[in-house]
Amino acid sequence: xxxxxxxxxxxxxxxxxxxxxxxxxxxxxxxxxxxxxxxxxxxxxxxxxxxxxxxxxxxxxxxxxxxxxxxxxxxxxxxxxxxxxxxxxxxxxxxxxxxxxxxxxxxxxxxxxxxxxxxxxxxxxxxxxxxxxxxxxxxxxxxxxxxxxxxxxxxxxxxxxxxxxxxxxxxxxxxxxxxxxxxxxxxxxxxxxxxxxxxxxxxxxxxxxxxxxxxxxxxxxxxxxxxxxxxxxxxxxxxxxxxxxxxxxxxxxxxxxxxx
Ligand SMILES: [Fe+2]
Numbered sequence: 096x097x098x099x100x101x102x103x104x105x106x107x108x109x110x111x112x113x114x115x116x117x118x119x120x121x122x123x124x125x126x127x128x129x130x131x132x133x134x135x136x137x138x139x140x141x142x143x144x145x146x147x148x149x150x151x152x153x154x155x156x157x158x159x160x161x162x163x164x165x166x167x168x169x170x171x172x173x174x175x176x177x178x179x180x181x182x183x184x185x186x187x188x189x190x191x192x193x194x195x196x197x198x199x200x201x202x203x204x205x206x207x208x209x210x211x212x213x214x215x216x217x218x219x220x221x222x223x224x225x226x227x228x229x230x231x232x233x234x235x236x237x238x239x240x241x242x243x244x245x246x247x248x249x250x251x252x253x254x255x256x257x258x259x260x261x262x263x264x265x266x267x268x269x270x271x272x273x274x275x276x277x278x279x280x281x282x283x284x285x286x287x288x289x290x291x292x293x294x295x296x297x298x299x300x301x302x303x304x305x306x307x308x309x310x311x312x313x314x315x316x317x318x319x320x321x322x323x324x325x326x327x328x329x330x331x332x333x334x335x336x337x338x339x340x341x342x343x344x345x346x347x348x349x350x351x352x353x354x355x
Pocket of ligand 1: 164165186218219242
């Protein structure tokens with residue numbers, strides 16, 4: 096693909112966002128948050144891509160995947176008024192379908208279209224699919240890293256904001272109580288990603304976010320995680336019990352090990 100393709104895609108994406116404009120301020124705020132998230136994810140794609148010394152064409156593909164990864168959020172919210180996939184649809188799948196239906200990638204060769212579509216489709220899947228081509232898996236892993244890095248940013252903004260300024264959708268409406276679920280902490284001890292279905296409190300959700308480090312793929316992503324101090328900042332908002340302290344040392348050790 097060429098630089099001009101990316102310029103066109105950016106234009107198409109902002110036109111697409113504008114087509115969902117809502118007079119309802121809460122709805123519009125949710126759309127704006129997704130547009131802002133997209134900008135940050137594109138930056139993360141470029142940052143990780145540079146760290147991996149991708150060639151010019153791969154960098155353009157990476158940025159395009161960042162740009163379109165959450166395109167499904169717009170029709171999802173317009174139809175279901177929620178970003179919860181479990182009560183609506185997979186927004187990755189919907190995004191891939193949207194790109195195909197709207198023929199948005201038409202100017203690109205077929206193999207590049209496939210890379211972008213599959214990366215959008217699987218960016219939010221519980222795990223990376225095993226049966227894809229290596230090149231596609233490479234980009235699926237890349238978008239998953241770039242996306243997680245920005246979700247940590249969003250969640251911390253929520254955590255660090257005064258109560259009255261919090262966008263309620265970010266905390267998933269979970270009770271902000273001192274408790275956490277032992278099984279959730281046990282996932283971290285086993286270096287497993289916490290499943291959303293086990294989450295009962297806001298602290299569980301913070302532990303789930305921490306467990307994402309086990310699904311991070313590339314060293315430049317681990318470096319960005321450290322630079323931005325996301326782990327310590329999330330841990331600071333958890334009760335400092337012995338269990339949490341042990342989990343946090345384990346997580347930090349995992350990051351150090353991944354950078355070696
Ligand atoms: Fe997403």
